[in-house]
Structures are given as structure tokens and as C-alpha cells.
Amino acid sequence: MAKLDYTEITPKDKYLNRKEFLKALGIAGASVAVLAACQDKPFIAGDDLPRQGVIPAAPNSGGSTEEFGNILTAYEDVISYNNFYEFTTDKEGVARLAKDFQTSPWEIQIGGLVENPGPISMKEIRNRYPTEERVYRMRCVEGWTMAIPWQGFPLSALLEDIQPQSSAKYIRFESIYDPKTMPGQSNRYFPWPYVEGLRLDEAYHNLTLLATGIYGEDLLPQNGAPIRLVVPWKYGFKSIKSIVKIDLVEEMPVSLWMESAPKEYGFYANVNPTVDHPRWSQATERRIGEYSRQPTIMFNGYKEEVGSLYEGMDLRENF
């Protein structure tokens, strides 16, 4: 896999149009080959990556790309275009409303079917779990996509410490509920707080990240500060933000979206171009920062890594 270099300018990628992109990609074939080359540590940039200081100050990503040739989404766009209904349903209004959101002190309550329950503070989390940089594509269910360099650590590292009991089958996450500082939570249509969940094998998967930063900076409130989930092969809404509670449970958790619109949002929410959302065809997507559409790829391009998790499952049924 190509190493990331923020300072490298690769204008070729910028001007690749859809047709050339398709050709370059050869859709499935080439992508699988690229992914296969990554083995089980895919898309991890590694320690030789330039850290603080070389991150482009300007909203431009400096032309660096991830393994599909996607230019990293401009930092400015990542911090100004957010779905975070706790603040507002207006994607471009979140940053302003979230500006003064307090993310320190912060702790996560660990509970349910675990050997080591109890609160864990952000300070402890930062000390205990060294972060690494990973560039993931983030595909929103609305049909747009970003490529974001995250700082985070695998959720599996936390799971090893808290030790799920053998009866635990799922992990359930909860976001903060604080309608005083999150005006969107006064919209009673939604059963706050935001809840999401994963099957335990999904949670243990090496791609599943707990992120605390992007572009070498701490997460801003609009991006889910101080800590959020990132599950790159699922639609963005699965990657729950500003987590305050993690429980290991036996039954499949019911997410906020499953509860408020069960026909539209299922538990799995894997990126899948062949299963349409009632409101959007999922066959294509647009990268933020570009005009043309690209074909959406199964599991957001991470099929090689996660396909085996869903073997034998009807993904139309389990949407």
C-alpha cells in the first residue's frame, strides 16, 4: 500500500475523471488486488508518517491520497460538514453550535457483561492506548464520502482490558445526552441518547477504531470529540460520536436509527451498492471536494478484510 505523504503533490489524482477512475480501478479486480497486498494491517500508515507540524495548515490535504487514489478530504471540509443531530440536522450548522461543547473532563462508563466494569477517564485512555494513524474512507448513507486520516487505537485493545464474558454477543455504545448544550436533542422525534452497536466479532476486527483525532489534531466537537467509533466498512452513522457508555450485552442492541426508522436503517448498515436505501440509491457516491460521482464499492472497499464476517448471511435481509 502506498505510504501517505502529506507534502507530496499528485495532481494526477485530482484530475482523474470518473471514467479514468473506473478504468484505473478495474472496479473489483484491481481493488481486491490492492487490498490483498495490505494483508491484515490495511491502510495503516505506520510510524514513519510525518506527524504534527507537517499537516497542511491550509484546508487542502496537499494532494496526498489513500490507496484508491482518493485525495484526502480537506481538513476544512471534515470539520465543517458533519451529521451530528444532537446539535442540528443542518450539516453545515453543526460546527458553530458545537463550538463550546465541553469535552473535558470526560469518562466512559464500562458495564454489562464484562469482567472489569467501571468508569475510565479520557486521561487514562490517552495514557493506556497509544494511537496510530489510519486513513479510512467514510461513506455516509446520504451518498457522500470522505477520506480521513484518523488517530486512534483498535477497539480490540480496550476489549482485551475490560474482558467480555463468554455470554456477551454484542457491544452497545451510547453518546452523551445533554440537551442543555446539545440543542438538537430537544427534537423529541428521536429517542435520545444516540445508541449504536456492533456484533462482537465486528468489534474485535482490526479495522474497528476508537478515534481521538484527525489530521494529527485532537477531535473537534463536531467530529465526535473526545472519542468516537470508526467502522469504515459501514455507513457513517454506525460510527457513533462522543461516547460516554459502553456495555457488553447478549441481545442485539437497538440503535437510535433502528428505533426511529426501522424500515430505513438496520443493525448491520454495511456499505452495499446493491441494497438501496428507500430514499437513496446506494450505487454511487460523491467524494467531498469533487463534482463527479463514483461507483460505491462493496463494504466501502474493505471486502477483503471484512467479507468473511458476513459469509452465508443475506445482506438484503440484514441491511
Place this chain on the structure above:
Amino acid sequence: MKVWISEKISKPWRKNKKILASILHLLIHVGSLLPLLVGLWDFWQGNLGANPILEVTHRSGKTALTTLILSLSITPLRQLLKWNQINKLRRPLGLYAAFYAGVHLSIYVILDYGFLWGALLANSLTNKFILVGSAAGTILLVLAITSLNLFRRKMGASWKQLHRFVYGAGVLAGLHFILAVKPGVLRPWPYAAILLLLLSYRLPPVQTWVKKTR
């Protein structure tokens, strides 16, 4: 006292109705062209945010809906305020609604999907809101074309009947907005509420009541 006040207000009102209608006429042209100019300016300046195509899609759609709502409000205002002079505002408003609906559709077909007919067809089949929106747009287009005096003369009584389809366009346009957003998103509801009010005004019992009170 009451009579005196109503005299005091109604007299200049009666006198200035015509001038006010002309001012409104001008304002409608300025106000309806402004979204287009602002949109082009923002595009030029790169002010359209992280997802410019979606932004202009939303803006053109909202402008189309707003002008459609305004065109539907002319008749109630005319009847309730006994203000016949504003009737001439109906046609430009309807034409602007059709124009922005056309812009909205063109952005979707050309900018958003780059004439990917396969994807567009798939969207129309799977997504109700696309179908509903297309129907609303088609009605507005037909009404815009037949608004020419030539058609009006030729069609006679059936012209009026045909142009009643604007109520259908109103229902479909509101529904299009509601179906296009996630459940729980409240943005379409103010538009839908005003549309509902304006369309209910046309119901026969309401009309009977209006005529009785006049």
C-alpha cells in the same frame, strides 16, 4: 371610534392598492432573480460549502417551492383584501416557480449525475421522492408553456381547468420535500403547513364561506 380608525386606514389603502401592487410586482422580479444571482456569485466565490452540488440542489428546490407558494397565495390575498390589482403577479410567480424547478432538475441530472441515465432511471424506480418531484416539475413545465397568451386564447375554458393542476403540483412539491429528508428532520414542515393552508382555502366549503363574507 372603530369606524373612524377603519376609515383612516381603509381610505389610503384603497387609494394606494394599485401602487402597492406595482411595487410588489417589481419586488417579485428582484426577489425571484436574486437567488439565481447569489447562487452564481457563491459558485464563483467558492462559497457553497463542502458539498456545492447538494447545496445548489437544495437552494434551487427551496426557491422553486417558495415562488410556487407565493403564486398560490395571490388568489386568497386578492379575495380577502379585495385587491384585484395583484392578480397580475400570479403569472410571473408561476413562471419563476417553473424556472427554478427546471434549474433544480437540471442540477440533479447534469451536475449531480452527469447524465448517468442508468443511475437516474434506477433512482426514479426506487426512490419515491424522485418520482413525485418529477411529476411536480412536469406539471409546472406544462403550465409554464401554456401560460402564453396564445394558448390561453386557443384553449378557452379548458385553460382554466388545466391550470388547476397547479394545486396538484403544490401537493407533489411538498410531498417531494418531505420524502427527501430523513424522518425527524423538520425543514419541510413549515413549507408543508403553508401549502396545506393555501390549498385548503380552495376547498368548496371554504370558498362558499369566503363568498358569503364578502
